[in-house]
Amino acid sequence: MSDIIKRASAGTMESSDAYVEISPADKGLEISLDSVVQQQFGEAIEKVVLEVLTDCGVQNAKVNVIDKGALDCVIRARVETAVMRGRGE
Amino acid sequence: MKDSKVIKNIAEAVALSGLKSGMTVSFHHHLRNGDYVLNMVMEQIANAGIKDLTVNASSLFDIHAPIIDHIKNGVVTTIQTDYMSAKIGKAISSGVMQNPVQFRTHGGRPGDIESGKTPIDVAFIAAPSADCMGNCSGKIGKSACGSLGYAYPDAMNAKKVIVITDNLAPYPLLGWSISETYVDHVVVVDEIGDINGIVSGTTKITRDPVGLVMAQRAAQVIKNSGLLKDGFSFQTGAGGASLAAAKFLKDIMLKENIKGSFGLGGITGYMVDMLEAGCFEALLDVQCFDLKAVESIRNNPRHCEISASHYASPYAPSAVVDSLDVVILGATEVDTDFNVNVHTNSNGYIMGGSGGHSDTAAGAKLAMIIAPLFRARLPIVTDRVNTISTPGRDIDVLVTQAGIAVNPKNAELAARLKDAGLPVVDIHELKEIAERTTGKPQPIAKGDRAVANVIYRDGTIIDTIYNVPNAGGIL
Incomplete structure (x- = not known):
């Protein structure tokens, strides 16, 4: 498991998609979320993002998610791709 | 005998109409998000120092956002409408106006105008074509919008009717929608609207x-x-x-x-x-x-x-x-x-x-x-x-x-x-x-202050819309 070595992104700002930005960090995970469905699904989205990061073994990163109403599967895919790009894979 | 109802400008129309604080003005929405008329008229009304007005508009679009300032300044204190797009809607939901908006339907609005429940003092008719006596039509002119259906009850029931056009046609304008018998004054302006906002090109069938x-x-x-x-x-x-x-x-x-x-x-x-x-x-x-x-x-x-x-x-x-x-x-x-x-x-x-x-x-x-x-x-x-x-x-x-x-x-x-x-x-x-x-x-979180009432077509309030707490955040 390698660290996030560079700033990377995945996804779009289209409706029903999410735009995920990841960048290197020193201490732990810092997740920020801006969602059009913040009230209805904010907690659920944060949980999924954290889950994907944990599954990928990311321990230190800053993650910024701009969500336009994406389903869980879309958010998972976007976060996973951002992680891979951030590792330079 | 009268040879023309054409007057100088909107300011003169407001003065001649006898509009005073506390009265009701009305507008129709055929120029949709290209309409200049409501904003031009409200600006002159505000300049004349008139306050506490009811605006009865068949619909309000984002282009009408300047009305938010007229609300803040006490020029407009009540809104009656059948539709309000997101920009003005957000301001209303944030609690910018004391009195709840009265939402009606396209049928309930004319019904209430005709029955006298929502009387109109001065109606302003945006007309893509008009003659000097006020016969007017939406079918021709550079700002043509077609039907003027929603303007009929306003023209037929308001105490004073002002036609505002950017295409003064020779008398008599044939094929009128609203006839001169209802019209008090005619104002000619450069443009009543932006054609790109008035009518769309052909709306495309979905490919989704x-x-x-x-x-x-x-x-x-x-x-x-x-x-x-x-x-x-x-x-x-x-x-x-x-x-x-x-x-x-x-x-x-x-x-x-x-x-x-x-x-x-x-x-x-x-x-x-x-x-x-x-x-x-x-x-x-x-x-x-x-x-x-x-x-x-x-x-x-x-x-x-x-x-x-x-x-x-x-x-x-x-x-x-x-x-x-x-x-x-x-x-x-x-x-x-x-x-x-x-x-x-x-x-x-x-x-x-x-x-x-x-x-x-x-x-x-x-x-x-x-x-x-x-x-x-x-x-x-x-x-x-x-x-x-x-x-x-x-x-x-x-x-x-x-x-x-x-x-x-x-x-x-x-x-x-x-x-x-x-x-x-x-x-x-x-x-x-x-x-x-x-x-x-x-x-979702709901506020505790009523910002609008939904009036069903039979006149009963079927629902109340409350303010959005901490508005200004997510839209």
């Missing part, structure tokens, strides 16, 4: 596969409803899926050689295509949505302008909606009792209004909602809509890509659709299918 599936199902529902036969009448909205449904319906009507009686509404080029292909004997038009509709109402005698009252008034001895067979409508939310919300978005902000939604749903034999199972992760079907715009008793069927839910009050329709092999499901099941994909949404 989900939308096409819904549209195809909608056409199948109509085909198997028992209503699709000679004399059939129809109205549809201008949304991409609704237009696609109209196209599929047209194919069925041509194939089976069904001669309908009339198409109604807000008219688009697709309804014009149906008229020209022989699907209908006539189009009855209260508002044109695109250039093709404007051209058609100008040139085709079977494409006929109607007033807002004739369209949908619940108090008239009859209105066209009472003779309507099928209407296709949209929804932001539908609940398991088939109540429909078209007023507020998923975060509780005002972003629409009934327009003719509840009028046509009440009048039509078959009122159909067409909507995707979920939009941007939010399921369409909920336990209770955030705002009731149209009561569930007036809705017959909800068409989604995952199945067709028929209101239990219409058992005959459910039986017909099942016999035809269409996927009829319980509305609760649609909610569950959606939530399996999206997750269950948490409820």
Whole structure:
């Protein structure tokens, strides 16, 4: 498991998609979320993002998610791709 | 004897009209998001120091956002309207105005104007063409918008009527919509609106596969409803899926050689295509949505302008909606009792209004909602809509890509659709299918101050819209 070595992104700002930005960090995970469905699904989205990061073994990163109403599967895919790009894979 | 009613400018019109603080002014919305007239008039009214006005506008669009400042400055203290787009809606939802907005329907508004319940002191008519005595029309001129249907009740019932035009035609302007007998003054301005906002180009049929599936199902529902036969009448909205449904319906009507009686509404080029292909004997038009509709109402005698009252008034001895067979409508939310919300978005902000939604749903034999199972992760079907715009008793069927839910009050329709092999499901099941994909949404925060009342077409308040707490955040 390698660290996030560079700033990377995945996804779009289209409706029903999410735009995920990841960048290197020193201490732990810092997740920020801006969602059009913040009230209805904010907690659920944060949980999924954290889950994907944990599954990928990311321990230190800053993650910024701009969500336009994406389903869980879309958010998972976007976060996973951002992680891979951030590792330079 | 009078040789002309043309006066210098809007400021003079405001002065001559006798408008005073506390009175009511009215506007119609055929110039839609291209309308300059409401803003020009309100600016002169504010300059004249008049305060505490009621604005009765058939609809308000984003271009009318300057009205927010007039609210803040006490020029406007009450709004009566049938529709309010998101920009002004957000300000209202944030609590910018003390008095709740009075939302009516396109039929309830003219009904209340004519009965004297909502009297108008001065009506301002945006007219794409007018002569010096005030005969006016929307069919010609550089700002042509077609029908002026919503302006009729205002012109016929206001104490003073001011026509504002950017195309002064020689007297007499033939083919007038509103005649000089109602008009007090005429003002000529450079431009009454921006043509790009007045009419859209041809609205495109959806290419979204989900939308096409819904549209195809909608056409199948109509085909198997028992209503699709000679004399059939129809109205549809201008949304991409609704237009696609109209196209599929047209194919069925041509194939089976069904001669309908009339198409109604807000008219688009697709309804014009149906008229020209022989699907209908006539189009009855209260508002044109695109250039093709404007051209058609100008040139085709079977494409006929109607007033807002004739369209949908619940108090008239009859209105066209009472003779309507099928209407296709949209929804932001539908609940398991088939109540429909078209007023507020998923975060509780005002972003629409009934327009003719509840009028046509009440009048039509078959009122159909067409909507995707979920939009941007939010399921369409909920336990209770955030705002009731149209009561569930007036809705017959909800068409989604995952199945067709028929209101239990219409058992005959459910039986017909099942016999035809269409996927009829319980509305609760649609909610569950959606939530399996999206997750269950948490409820939204609601404020405790009423910012708008939804007045159903019979005059009863069917719902109250509350402020959005901490507004200014997410929209």
